[in-house]
Amino acid sequence: MSIKETLSKGFIKENPVFILLLGLCPTLGVTTSAINGLGMGLATAFVLIMSNLVVSIIKNQIPNKVRIPSFIVIIASFVTIVDLVMNAYVPALHEQLGLFIPLIVVNCVVLGRAEAFASKNTVFNSIIDGLGMGIGFTFALTLLGAVREILGSGAFFGLSVPIYPIDEGGSPVTMLVFVLAPGAFIGLGYLISIMNRISKS
């Protein structure tokens, strides 16, 4: 597989959210706004790339029977690093994502790529795979976050989109359901069908 294919397959053909349907918990949970989706996506992408890198380096030193525990420890370490660094330098975003950062540990995308790709491929290809998957995941979360934010809060990356009528309290009348959990499912459902349509044609 060429570098370009490895890199781009995470984006459309094997997009972790839209095609593989992996890591849906953070996808549905944090995407109440575009910036949250972007932040969560980037955090996951970092963990993906780093864990793919480390797993592919040490893949021959790890006995088969303890490979999963070893991978989990490696992934958990990187997640904790992200957690601490975000807490220190972007406290506002960290507060919003809060609970979902530690949950990256059990995100199927990360362990899935470590097991299915990084433990069988070269270091370079593993980094490219992690990068591609990370970008695909970030893209999916940001897109879903943007859709939910525009429909539910009448804003895009925090900037208000003046397409809604204003109530007497001065706030726009939006489709609140999109900010809540059901809106995440509805939005994701439509996005998946659109992505399937695109990837088929």
Next chain:
Amino acid sequence: MASKKESTFLTMTMTLFIVTVVAAFSLGSIYNLTKDKIKEAKERKVTDAIRKVLPEFDRLEKSTFVEEGELVQSIYKRDPVADTIILYKAFNEEEFIGTAVKSYTNMGYSGKFWIMLGIDATGKIYNTAVVEHFETPGLGDKMDESKSKFPLQFKGKDPRDFIIRVEKDGGDVDAITAATISSRAFCDAVNRAFEALSIEGGKEL
């Protein structure tokens, strides 16, 4: 490609040992690097909130704590997970100008959240700020001043003639549309701050 190591007791133990030691070591160093920054960010958030809820001051006295346990019996009966309420007395040129109270509630839509309430020297609310919350973005987070006019109605109010309860519960507070639970919780936190202040104030004066 070199073949994988065999899974014997020794190799498995050694592998797990090395992986965990390396992980523990790197986490320890990262923790040390970020520790001060995290503390700083937390403190800055609190000071920013105090500055927002009180008129200008030059000295703060973080003198009074309402500790967990001490007052649980009297005012926190209704909530099993008590927390610490912190009172900051503010002075400007040695003149007492008000108290900032960091209060909390457990009644939020996503559990606990923390607010900062500024009460001026006459016992009126000067301003409010949300310190940390997990309420639904787009709904409950409107209790922050930047998002809606909800907190403005508390400004200058005296709890003796302004019942801090949402209208649905027979109070004077106009709740946030579609976020009655968050509004109710906000009122709960405000009331708790006043209760703590009256008890602590009574003790000192």
